[in-house]
Amino acid sequence: MIRHNFLSNATAARQFIEGVNRLKDPEQFPWPGQPNLSLYDVFVFWHHQSMMLMTPPGQTDRNAAHSGPAFLPWHRYFLIALERFLQQAVDDADFRIPYWDWNADAQLTNPNTSSIWANENLGQFVGGNWRVRLAMNPVTGNLQVVNQQLQRNLGASGRLPTRTQVRTFIRNQVAYDQMPFNSSSASGTRNYLEGWIGAASTHNSVHVWVGGDMQLSSSPNDPVFFLHHCNVDRIWAAWQERHPASSYVPDMDAPDSLQFHRxxxxxxxxxxxxVTPRQMLDYKTHYEYDTLDDLIGL
Structure with missing residues (x-):
């Protein structure tokens, strides 16, 4: 089944919006044992907890799902897990999460005017019935139960990476990752795509550009999180197609300090x-993308 561009497939866009609204409803999809919380809120909790689990303990860089090799396979699995629930919510086993092609919006004079933010699209989640129920306290770093509106601050800081910037590292980065396998790795497509190196600050910069709740460890509170990471995954898929001989690293000979990332x-x-990183390497066992040519067709 195909993952489509949110703005070019009205059916996928409509189903995504309907699906997340249903998953967010504790009456339709309750989080067992957690009153007034839903299965959607589980994903907020899961993402936050992954960022609190440092690997290894005692340092503040690499965690179970970020600043290390597992960043891409972990988020690929995260999307697939949500996708399964969305398929139930919209009663369509063929549904796949669409992606937000922020490379296209980067070409706009004012990316804030992209139709993805229109009220009939993602604009409806701000100021409406959508409620943030779990959020990271920016002072303590703890996750807390709240009842507040979703916050965005589009374009106040950060920037949307250009297609040329993405194409360049897809072409030039042959290795998946390199030691010390954290945010200081000087090369490797994982670190470029995550955004710790390179002028584009790719994934990280988009979180900052959207702003508000997207800048917190509880960032899945904003449904755009999943469209953003679907595009990140699409870029990884394009890199995999361009460099089929490049292997995932590290292997199981790496030390235990790299737990969750081997x-x-x-x-x-x-x-x-x-689920292991190895099981997430072949994306085609789960879905394909409507196109990768815009990323690797040089």
């Missing part, structure tokens, strides 16, 4: 399912 380690999970 190829056959169990990815950090809140569901009763064991």
């Amino acid at each position: 190829i056959d380690d169990a990815l950090y999970n809140v569901f009763d399912e064991t």
Whole structure:
């Protein structure tokens, strides 16, 4: 099944909006044992907890799902897990999460005017019935129960990466990652795509550009999180197609300090399912994208 561009496939866009609204409803999709919270809120909790689990303990850089090799396979699994619930919510086993092509919006004179932010699209989640119920306290860093509106601050800081910037590192970065396998790795497509190196600050800069709740560890509170990460995953898929001989690293000979990031380690999970980076490498076993040519067609 195909993951489509949100702005070029009205059916996928409508289903995504309907699906997240239903998953957000504790009456339709309750979080068992957590009053007034929903299965959607589980994903906020899961993402926050992954960022609090430092690997190894005692440092403040690499965690179970960020600033390390597992960043891409963990988020690929995160999307697939949500996708399964969305399929139930919209009663369509063929549904796949669409992506936000922020490279296209970067070409606009004012990216804030992109139709993705229109009231019939993602604009409806601000100031309406959508409520943030779990949020990171920016002072303490703890996750707390709240009842507040979703916050965005489009374009106040950060920037949207250009297609040329993305194409360049897809072409030039042959290795997946390199030691010390954290945000200081001087090369490797994972660190470029995550945004710790390179002028584009790719993934990170988009979070900052959207602003508000997207800048917190509880960033999945904003449904655009999933469209953004779907595009990040699409870029990884394009890199995989361009460099099919490049292997995931590290392997299982790496030290235990790299737990959660070695190829056959169990990815950090809140569901009763064991998934490893190796199992996430072949995206085509789960979906394909409507196009990768805009990223690798040079």
